Amino acid sequence: xxxxxxxxxxxxxxxxxxxxxxxxxxxxxxxxxxxxxxxxxxxxxxxxxxxxxxxxxxxxxxxxxxxxxxxxxxxxxxxxxxxxxxxxxxxxxxxxxxxxxxxxxxxxxxxxxxxxxxxxxxxxxxxxxxxxxxxxxxxxxxxxxxxxxxxxxxxxxxxxxxxxxxxxxxxxxxxxxxxxxxxxxxxxxxxxxxxxxxxxxxxxxxxxxxxxxxxxxxxxxxxxxxxxxxxxxxxxxxxxxxxxxxxxxxxxxxxxxxxxxxxxxxxxxxxxxxxxxxxxxxxxxxxxxxxxxxxxxxxxxxxxxxxxxxxxxxxxxxxxxxxxxxxxxxxxxxxxxxxxxxxxxxxxxxxxxxxxxxxxxxxxxxxxxxxxxxxxxxxxxxxxxxxxxxxxxxxxxxxxxxxxxxxxxxxxxxxxxxxxxxxxxxxxxxxxxxxxxxxxxxxxxxxxxxxxxxxxxxxxxxxxxxxxxxxxxxxxxxxxxxxxxxxxxxxxxxx
RNA sequence: GAUCGCUUAGCUCAGCCGGUAGAGCAACUGACUUUUAAUCAGUAGGUCGAGGGUUCGAAUCCCUCAGCGAUCACCA
Numbered sequence: 142x143x144x145x146x147x148x149x150x151x152x153x154x155x156x157x158x159x160x161x162x163x164x165x166x167x168x169x170x171x172x173x174x175x176x177x178x179x180x181x182x183x184x185x186x187x188x189x190x191x192x193x194x195x196x197x198x199x200x201x202x203x204x205x206x207x208x209x210x211x212x213x214x215x216x217x218x219x220x221x222x223x224x225x226x227x228x229x230x231x232x233x234x235x236x237x238x239x240x241x242x243x244x245x246x247x248x249x250x251x252x253x254x255x256x257x258x259x260x261x262x263x264x265x266x267x268x269x270x271x272x273x274x275x276x277x278x279x280x281x282x283x284x285x286x287x288x289x290x291x292x293x294x295x296x297x298x299x300x301x302x303x304x305x306x307x308x309x310x311x312x313x314x315x316x317x318x319x320x321x322x323x324x325x326x327x328x329x330x331x332x333x334x335x336x337x338x339x340x341x342x343x344x345x346x347x348x349x350x351x352x353x354x355x356x357x358x359x360x361x362x363x364x365x366x367x368x369x370x371x372x373x374x375x376x377x378x379x380x381x382x383x384x385x386x387x388x389x390x391x392x393x394x395x396x397x398x399x400x401x402x403x404x405x406x407x408x409x410x411x412x413x414x415x416x417x418x419x420x421x422x423x424x425x426x427x428x429x430x431x432x433x434x435x436x437x438x439x440x441x442x443x444x445x446x447x448x449x450x451x452x453x454x455x456x457x458x459x460x461x462x463x464x465x466x467x468x469x470x471x472x473x474x475x476x477x478x479x480x481x482x483x484x485x486x487x488x489x490x491x492x493x494x495x496x497x498x499x500x501x502x503x504x505x506x507x508x509x510x511x512x513x514x515x516x517x518x519x520x521x522x523x524x525x526x527x528x529x530x531x532x533x534x535x536x537x538x539x540x541x542x543x544x545x546x547x548x549x550x551x552x553x554x555x556x557x558x559x560x561x562x563x564x565x566x567x568x569x570x571x572x573x574x575x576x577x578x579x580x581x582x583x584x585x586x587x588x589x590x591x592x593x594x595x596x597x598x599x600x601x602x603x604x605x606x607x608x609x610x611x612x613x614x615x616x617x618x619x620x621x622x623x624x625x626x627x628x629x630x631x632x633x634x635x636x
Numbered sequence: 637g638a639u640c641g642c643u644u645a646g647c648u649c650a651g652c653c654g655g656u657a658g659a660g661c662a663a664c665u666g667a668c669u670u671u672u673a674a675u676c677a678g679u680a681g682g683u684c685g686a687g688g689g690u691u692c693g694a695a696u697c698c699c700u701c702a703g704c705g706a707u708c709a710c711c712a
């Protein structure tokens with residue numbers, strides 16, 4: 142060991158000392174470049190059949206982070222994004238000036254290695270080092286090697302440490318990326334989807350029932366809402382004929398509680414396609430989810446904790462009214478009087494707000510009594526009109542709409558409808574929302590005059606669809622907390 | 637927002653009915669050398685989340701605060 146680094150037992154100080162020593166020896170501890178020629182995972186795959194104890198003359202050049210050192214650096218595990226490989230440094234085959242560098246290395250350092258591929262007698266594929274280069278000195282100690290990083294708060298606040306230490310986190314977040322890119326591919330290949338980007342700063346809150354974040358633009362001296370849904374802008378693009386099918390994948394913001402299923406900013410996809418209706422959107426939902434499960438696991442049967450969920454299409458369909466009837470014995474289609482419905486709901490032990498209309502009461506009973514049991518995929522269809530201000534009135538029943546929500550594992554994962562395109566009717570629905578807002582419903586929507594104008598210009602018959610991507614990723618990766626599928630979940634800033 | 641719980645070394649965790657701080661990993665010094673959480677011997681490392689209180693004495697009991705978690709409420 143060098144004099145500078147000698148006898149320093151503080152892990153961080155020792156690393157600084159080694160950093161200085163490396164400089165003193167003419168090395169750049171933050172190298173400008175390194176011509177990596179091979180990834181660890183590719184080497185592992187290529188030499189998968191190399192026999193135990195076999196030596197090759199094949200030279201490889203790899204680079205990665207030191208994640209383990211054994212026998213005083215004789216064995217070093219390095220890891221890159223593709224995998225891990227062992228570096229073998231032995232005085233019989235590694236030049237002495239290279240071996241001297243081992244003194245300066247710590248867990249977490251990033252090094253480059255040129256050497257020969259071999260497999261040890263014990264069966265570990267290794268690189269017999271000929272040349273080792275320090276590429277980036279790590280000044281911060283790594284989490285404990287066996288247990289990884291367990292502290293939940295630190296895992297989210299310092300995700301970089303979590304990713305280095307915990308393979309599960311890497312697997313999940315990589316799966317998320319794969320799922321999203323596969324969704325794009327599926328939508329573009331099978332639905333002629335054209336991806337668009339609509340504003341996040343909204344002057345008027347609309348498109349969903351939710352509490353918004355507000356912000357302020359200084360130059361315009363105007364408050365804006367962060368969008369709670371992209372719906373109204375996407376339909377404007379359909380009106381304009383930008384494409385027959387537009388979709389947007391992006392972040393929504395809702396100023397509501399945080400839980401294992403809710404993050405204040407979350408990602409959805411919304412899609413609109415002319416000359417389709419809600420039945421087509423059911424097909425889209427089940428075919429897409431089935432496709433993603435097949436891509437990831439080669440089967441439609443996915444595991445979520447102890448549960449096995451089969452996402453094979455087609456999925457079961459049931460009306461919201463029928464599901465409520467099944468669970469409670471009450472048929473709300475025969476109780477369309479608001480007060481009678483409220484009385485019945487209270488009888489069932491469901492809390493009812495005085496301002497609620499028939500549809501809100503039915504929805505509350507559904508959420509209370511039926512939702513949690515919807516484990517296997519199901520499309521819940523024909524929502525009350527009162528709770529669906531942007532959906533087209535059901536062709537067979539004026540108090541319902543052509544809408545569905547898809548549930549898996551008791552969670553709503555998709556929401557879609559035949560789009561309301563009658564501007565006069567839409568204005569009435571908005572006015573009902575405004576009245577609800579004035580009556581104290583702070584999640585009710587606002588009247589968007591320009592959107593009504595767009596409908597006056599004419600929206601072709603159109604089906605619309607939205608899906609929560611975070612929850613879908615949770616289901617597909619057996620993740621039980623939404624934070625596990627978000628790189629940087631919302632946390633209170635630490636003081 | 638409410639209730640309950642957690643916070644001890646860089647990391648993972650012990651620490652009982654209040655008696656003055658422990659282990660493993662990581663670090664450091666050596667030994668050993670084809671290891672797989674390498675092994676062996678030794679060294680160093682702490683304002684016990686913050687502040688206040690009770691007490692001769694507090695990591696431990698009480699209060700306040702902060703962060704985090706679980707459940708509930710709201711919601712996707």
